[in-house]
Amino acid sequence: MAEIRVVTSSASYPILIGDGLSSKLGLVTKRYAVSPRVFAVFDAKVFALHGQHILRSLKQAGRPVEVFVMPSGEAHKNEKVLAGLYDFLLKSKISRTDLLLAIGGGVTTDIVGYAAATTLRGVRWSAVATTLLGMVDAAIGGKTGINHERGKNLIGAIWQPRFVLCDLSLLQTLPPRELVAGFGEIVKYAGLIGDPMLPLVSRLLDGDASAKDWQVAIARSAAYKARIVSKDEREETIRAYLNLGHTFAHAIEHSLGYGRLLHGEAVLVGLLGAVCLSMLAEPSSAKRLKGYYRLLLSAVEMVPKRKLKPKDLVRAMSLDKKRVGNDHRFVLLKAPGKPYITTGLPAAMITFAVEQMIADYNDFGGKHAPRTGR
Numbered sequence: 279m280a281e282i283r284v285v286t287s288s289a290s291y292p293i294l295i296g297d298g299l300s301s302k303l304g305l306v307t308k309r310y311a312v313s314p315r316v317f318a319v320f321d322a323k324v325f326a327l328h329g330q331h332i333l334r335s336l337k338q339a340g341r342p343v344e345v346f347v348m349p350s351g352e353a354h355k356n357e358k359v360l361a362g363l364y365d366f367l368l369k370s371k372i373s374r375t376d377l378l379l380a381i382g383g384g385v386t387t388d389i390v391g392y393a394a395a396t397t398l399r400g401v402r403w404s405a406v407a408t409t410l411l412g413m414v415d416a417a418i419g420g421k422t423g424i425n426h427e428r429g430k431n432l433i434g435a436i437w438q439p440r441f442v443l444c445d446l447s448l449l450q451t452l453p454p455r456e457l458v459a460g461f462g463e464i465v466k467y468a469g470l471i472g473d474p475m476l477p478l479v480s481r482l483l484d485g486d487a488s489a490k491d492w493q494v495a496i497a498r499s500a501a502y503k504a505r506i507v508s509k510d511e512r513e514e515t516i517r518a519y520l521n522l523g524h525t526f527a528h529a530i531e532h533s534l535g536y537g538r539l540l541h542g543e544a545v546l547v548g549l550l551g552a553v554c555l556s557m558l559a560e561p562s563s564a565k566r567l568k569g570y571y572r573l574l575l576s577a578v579e580m581v582p583k584r585k586l587k588p589k590d591l592v593r594a595m596s597l598d599k600k601r602v603g604n605d606h607r608f609v610l611l612k613a614p615g616k617p618y619i620t621t622g623l624p625a626a627m628i629t630f631a632v633e634q635m636i637a638d639y640n641d642f643g644g645k646h647a648p649r650t651g652r
């Protein structure tokens with residue numbers, strides 16, 4: 279088992295990563311989140327697949343467990359499901375010392391974390407991440423929230439959990455495209471971390487990696503996010519590094535219409551754009567980024583093909599909420615492991631990077647079915 283610590287000004291908590299850890303969930307809650315009662319909130323698909331096993335483990339701790347099952351999918355990360363959840367918690371007379379437990383992917387941990395932040399002005403909560411994306415990203419760092427009809431994640435709060443538990447065995451039931459989406463974020467971390475993450479991610483991509491390799495890749499990714507969040511909880515400075523490739527990815531998702539590609543799939547394509555732009559912004563970086571670019575081309579083969587138009591993407595980028603004033607803000611790389619934030623790049627350079635990204639995605643995208651199974 280790997281144990282990683284997040285230490286912010288408001289909290290200090292572990293991320294526990296291992297195979298079969300959910301069968302120890304009861305003991306983990308007892309150790310890291312002492313509380314009279316547990317309110318377990320499940321994603322519906324996760325409940326159907328793993329609910330009984332997880333509940334058995336929770337009940338071993340000998341405390342009452344109340345259960346709420348929420349519908350699966352991004353479309354349900356909204357105020358309607360949140361209202362139902364508030365109702366359930368308040369009817370069951372939750373107290374501030376009880377534990378709200380989110381068991382699911384990023385949709386579940388975002389909404390349950392937000393319910394925890396806002397019910398009784400703050401209830402304890404913890405996350406059992408059941409998707410790869412949740413394990414390396416969504417469950418870590420305390421960003422919680424719901425979508426609004428005007429946009430994604432527009433309502434939210436930062437409220438840190440008591441622990442995050444990642445059981446690799448739960449990934450066996452994850453649909454292949456969801457695995458690729460989580461893998462997209464791992465490939466992003468490979469760019470941010472550099473060596474020794476790059477050869478490891480190449481091995482995962484080639485399909486000759488062991489379960490241990492997967493655990494190490496997840497732990498290194500989670501540790502990177504934990505380190506960044508510990509230094510910059512509220513995204514005032516370096517937390518923005520985590521957005522590597524995301525300016526392009528958000529534009530891709532927006533121009534295609536949400537849901538045509540999963541977010542992590544769009545990130546894989548967007549990373550191509552970020553690396554192209556890095557090479558254009560600082561031509562001396564091209565040699566150092568070549569190997570990472572090759573890895574991205576190979577990873578993008580697992581992303582289904584969609585028709586992207588440069589004009590639509592450039593327009594979508596100009597709507598990005600992370601822009602500073604009228605200027606685009608990009609996270610770029612001087613080399614793998616050397617991210618930086620920049621503004622003021624010429625529009626023609628950005629357009630050229632978008633065109634190159636689309637050309638490479640057209641050439642390589644959709645060549646292979648997902649092959650990241652562990």
Ligand SMILES: NC(=O)c1ccc[n+]([C@@H]2O[C@H](COP(=O)([O-])OP(=O)(O)OC[C@H]3O[C@@H](n4cnc5c(N)ncnc54)[C@H](O)[C@@H]3O)[C@@H](O)[C@H]2O)c1
Nearest residue numbers: 323350351383384385408409411412415416421448451452
């Ligand atoms: N808070 C943050 O810092 C942060 C960071 C990144 C993403 N997010 C949010 O995370 C969300 C995306 O998260 P996600 O990709 O985990 O999506 P998700 O929670 O919708 O899960 C993806 C799908 O997998 C299913 N599923 C989950 N675990 C499973 C398992 N073990 N076996 C079989 N099926 C399973 C779910 O039912 C769902 O259909 C977005 O809403 C995004 O905004 C938040």
